[in-house]
Structure formats: C-alpha cells, structure tokens
Amino acid sequence: MRRLLLLVLVAASAAAFGQRIGYVDTQVLLKKHPMYVQAQAEVERLNAQWLGEVQSLFDDAEALRGQLEAERVLLTVGMAAEREKTISTTIDSAKARQVRYFAPDGQLFSKREELIAPIQAQVAAAIREVARRKKLDVVLDKGSNLAVVYANESLDITNEVLQQLGF
Numbered sequence: 623m624r625r626l627l628l629l630v631l632v633a634a635s636a637a638a639f640g641q642r643i644g645y646v647d648t649q650v651l652l653k654k655h656p657m658y659v660q661a662q663a664e665v666e667r668l669n670a671q672w673l674g675e676v677q678s679l680f681d682d683a684e685a686l687r688g689q690l691e692a693e694r695v696l697l698t699v700g701m702a703a704e705r706e707k708t709i710s711t712t713i714d715s716a717k718a719r720q721v722r723y724f725a726p727d728g729q730l731f732s733k734r735e736e737l738i739a740p741i742q743a744q745v746a747a748a749i750r751e752v753a754r755r756k757k758l759d760v761v762l763d764k765g766s767n768l769a770v771v772y773a774n775e776s777l778d779i780t781n782e783v784l785q786q787l788g789f
Contacts, residue, residue: 641759644779645761646749646765646779647780661737665730665733665738668730668733676723682712683713
C-alpha cells in the first residue's frame, strides 16, 4: 500500500512540475543479456553441485545410522559410541558446508554478486544514457516490486535500453 501511495505521489508531483517519466523492465533487459544468461547458468550449476555435496553427506550419515542400527546388537558399547560419533561428525560436516555455501554471506551469494554485479552496472549505465537522451527526469523499474498500476507504453524505454546495450 505504501508503494502504491509513493507511486501516486511521484506521478502527481511529476504532473505538477512537468517532470518527464519513463519506465523500464529490468527483468526483460537481464533475460536478454547473454552474459546474464551465462552467469545465471553458472550460478545454477554451482547450486546443483553444492546441493549434491551437502545431500551426499546427509545421505552418508543416514546410511551409517542405518548400518549402526542393524549391527548395534553385535557391537560393544564403545564401538557403538564411536560409530555414533562418526555419524555426528558427518552431520556436522554437512551442516557446515550447507552454511558455507548457502548462507546469506555464503559462497553462492558471493559468486552470484561477482558474476551479476558488472552486468547490472552495465544495464544501469545504459538506462542512464537513454534517460539523458530522452530528457527523462524519472525512470521507474517495472520489473521490480514497485507496483505500476498503469503505464502508457510510449513511456517504456526497455527496447531503447536494449539497443543501447547492443542487443
């Protein structure tokens, strides 16, 4: 609701002061950018690889637990405790990798930032260039969470930004 109110206020102030507004769909821009497509594929590949590693460790721990339960009657108390410790260590290792790879400051997030930040900077520069050329005062992003209730298609500069990027 706040965003809608903010959008209405921006539109009203633009009308009142004669500001020129345009909008762009950054999701379209990014999806058509070949480097972004490659970066996304690399992030997805790493995600799948690391998920597999973590799941493999959890599966190993579960297999060890099943083996322990099947053989528990044949084991001494010390041997059972040693196997339980091995299982616990395997689970701890899986959880540690899970955090290292997938936490908000983990390797997947860092890799995503490393690969996508330069592309986002390039797109932002192209948006600024098109906005300057068209003498726009405000450019809204239709692809973000900002709610655009209505947008005149003549204000859409997405295709011009794609041309500026060379696509």
